[in-house]
Amino acid sequence: MAxxxxxxxxxxxxxxxxxxxxxxxxxxxxxxxxDRGWNLRRxxxxxxxxxxxxxxxxxxxxxxxxxxxxxAEESARVLSQGLARVTPTTDMxxxxxxxxxxxIAVGLAVLTMGVFAARLVEEF
Amino acid sequence: xxxxxxxxxxxxDVELCSYAAAGERRAFGELVRRHGSAVRQLLRxxxxxxxxxxxxxxxxxxxxxxxxxxxRGEGTFAGWVKxxxxxxxxxRLQREKRLAAIAAEEGGEDGxxxxxxxxxxxxxxxxxxxxxKSLAPAERLCVSMCYGAGLSHGEAAEALNLPLGxxxxxxxxxxxxxxxRLTPVPGVxxxxxxxxx
Numbered sequence: 001m002a003x004x005x006x007x008x009x010x011x012x013x014x015x016x017x018x019x020x021x022x023x024x025x026x027x028x029x030x031x032x033x034x035d036r037g038w039n040l041r042r043x044x045x046x047x048x049x050x051x052x053x054x055x056x057x058x059x060x061x062x063x064x065x066x067x068x069x070x071x072a073e074e075s076a077r078v079l080s081q082g083l084a085r086v087t088p089t090t091d092m093x094x095x096x097x098x099x100x101x102x103x104i105a106v107g108l109a110v111l112t113m114g115v116f117a118a119r120l121v122e123e124f
Numbered sequence: 125x126x127x128x129x130x131x132x133x134x135x136x137d138v139e140l141c142s143y144a145a146a147g148e149r150r151a152f153g154e155l156v157r158r159h160g161s162a163v164r165q166l167l168r169x170x171x172x173x174x175x176x177x178x179x180x181x182x183x184x185x186x187x188x189x190x191x192x193x194x195x196r197g198e199g200t201f202a203g204w205v206k207x208x209x210x211x212x213x214x215x216r217l218q219r220e221k222r223l224a225a226i227a228a229e230e231g232g233e234d235g236x237x238x239x240x241x242x243x244x245x246x247x248x249x250x251x252x253x254x255x256x257k258s259l260a261p262a263e264r265l266c267v268s269m270c271y272g273a274g275l276s277h278g279e280a281a282e283a284l285n286l287p288l289g290x291x292x293x294x295x296x297x298x299x300x301x302x303x304x305r306l307t308p309v310p311g312v313x314x315x316x317x318x319x320x321x
Contacts (some may be wrong), residue, residue: 003299006299006303006306006307007271008300009306010252010267010271010302011271013252014166014252014268014271014272015162015307017161017162017165017166018161019161020160020161020164020165023157023160023161024148024157024295026155026156026160026161026164026178026181027153027154027156027160027193028153028180029182030152030156030160030182030185030186031149031150031152031153031156031184032147033182034152034153034186034189035149037186038147038149038174050317
């Protein structure tokens with residue numbers, strides 16, 4: 001019984017720790033480390049998202065997309081000529097049916113990847 | 125969500141853990157402010173030098189933040205971090221090949237009873253630091269792990285990579301020495317007063 005009492009007292013003594021004078025500085029050091037780690041992680045995920053977006057977009061561009069777009073462009077031109085007879089054409093339609101459309105799509109893809117990366121950062 | 129560290133100061137540990145699990149680093153900072161000293165003190169009691177204890181405590185808190193979702197609030201947050209810190213300290217000792225030397229080293233004193241005093245818990249806390257110094261390093265490590273970090277003998281044996289029986293022996297010898305030093309002796313305080321008067 002006395003042994004058990006002593007063990008309890010020892011546990012109590014171990015649990016009593018006076019606050020150290022540099023306790024606040026120690027905590028701030030850890031907070032700074034956490035912030036640094038967090039920023040690094042954010043940059044890495046952002047960079048990974050951006051490079052992924054660029055690679056994805058370049059793959060999109062390289063995969064004979066231009067030829068496909070040109071043929072689609074031709075079809076669109078024919079279609080728009082047909083439509084022009086019915087409704088007046090707008091600048092927007094002609095811009096999208098041209099080469100700009102591809103680059104807008106590429107830009108949107110990169111933006112989407114960026115948003116996705118930002119979302120990932122929020123999740124982690 | 126609390127916006128400043130002042131408002132975090134009013135929250136319970138479990139609530140702070142929830143915020144920390146959601147990525148709120150200021151909430152975790154408040155937990156470090158509350159329990160940092162206890163964790164650093166435990167590591168010093170295990171035998172680490174002050175700078176080393178601070179390094180290990182820092183690593184332990186960073187690891188705790190990474191694993192905060194694993195903390196279910198079943199025990200205390202301080203106890204959880206202390207166990208992480210104790211294990212990290214042992215890993216460091218193993219990595220630097222100091223653990224085997226500690227296990228082999230004998231203590232300075234052998235259960236003698238110098239400095240048996242009466243007095244309050246605060247006095248005994250001061251005595252605890254001194255009393256722990258009289259233990260063999262392995263005894264000190266085992267006692268601190270079991271009574272300071274709250275590990276069972278089995279967990280301590282596993283962490284120390286020692287047979288369970290060896291750990292139990294270290295703990296028993298360590299307890300005997302500590303008891304001899306820390307148990308108040310009736311009349312000692314009185315005699316001291318008499319001699320002063």
